[in-house]
Amino acid sequence: MSTSRVYSRGSHSYLGNDSSKEVHRLSSEDTSASGCQINELLGAAHGVAFSPDTLAQAHTDGYDNCAKCIGGSSR
Ligand SMILES: [Zn+2]
Incomplete structure (x- = not known):
């Protein structure tokens, strides 16, 4: 896994x-x-x-797209 806990939006894209x-x-x-x-x-x-900080990495880490801001959920 390559995730880290965050408590603010910071400068992240995702x-x-x-x-x-x-x-x-x-x-x-x-x-x-x-x-x-x-x-x-x-x-x-x-x-x-x-x-x-990419969508591809989020998918690799097992995260699904939010239907509100990204769409195309695979669930
Ligand atoms: Zn969202």
Whole structure:
């Protein structure tokens, strides 16, 4: 695994939720109440960053696309 715990958005392009095993693209974050809920996942200490910070790496690490900000979920 190449994930690391994060507690803020920082300068990351992608952020994972290690509870739901979903990956979010921060540049297209859905900030609505039923959206990505990035603040909530960070606050609950479920935030992870990938190294390298790419969607391909997130998939390698077992994360699925968030339907709100990336789409194309394989589940
Ligand atoms: Zn999302």
